Amino acid sequence: MIERTLVIIKPDAVKKNIVGEIISRFEKGGLRIAALKRIHLTKEQAKGFYIVHKDKPFYESLTNFMSEGPVVVMVLEGKNAISEVRKIMGATNPSEAEKGTIRRDFGESIERNAVHGSDSSESAAYEIAYFFSFLEIF
Ligand code: CDP
Ligand code: MG
Numbered sequence: 500m501i502e503r504t505l506v507i508i509k510p511d512a513v514k515k516n517i518v519g520e521i522i523s524r525f526e527k528g529g530l531r532i533a534a535l536k537r538i539h540l541t542k543e544q545a546k547g548f549y550i551v552h553k554d555k556p557f558y559e560s561l562t563n564f565m566s567e568g569p570v571v572v573m574v575l576e577g578k579n580a581i582s583e584v585r586k587i588m589g590a591t592n593p594s595e596a597e598k599g600t601i602r603r604d605f606g607e608s609i610e611r612n613a614v615h616g617s618d619s620s621e622s623a624a625y626e627i628a629y630f631f632s633f634l635e636i637f
Contacts, residue, residue: 505626512567
């Protein structure tokens with residue numbers, strides 16, 4: 500099924516100047532960019548994006564990290580885009596991620612793990628609408 504998913508290149512990876520390299524991995528993996536922008540989230544915007552994690556012990560630290568510097572947000576489209584993107588990203592914890600995945604190669608810690616990808620069609624719908632209007636996605 501052709502799906503759309505929301506990807507964020509997180510502040511740690513933007514700071515390292517590896518935006519192009521990360522996008523290239525998704526493109527080589529068969530994903531197509533349907534929307535893209537570079538923004539600097541406020542703490543409140545980061546909290547709204549990660550609202551599903553509001554009761555987790557890492558919520559405060561995660562939302563500080565996500566608002567510490569610019570991020571690149573994009574909508575990627577392709578066959579089974581949600582699971583394909585998560586495969587290319589690798590496990591949440593870089594030390595547990597498979598060789599050749601983005602998080603294994605570029606993640607610094609379980610928090611500073613370089614990329615975000617939606618985990619379901621429901622979260623993709625919420626996350627895409629959080630950053631992009633209908634007219635910006637094509
Ligand atoms: O991003 P992913 O869906 O793989 O993991 P998550 O469980 O939805 O957690 C969201 C984000 O919170 C992760 O990508 C990490 O940046 C961060 N996190 C953390 O700092 N400490 C944890 N124990 C778990 C997640
Ligand atoms: Mg998640």
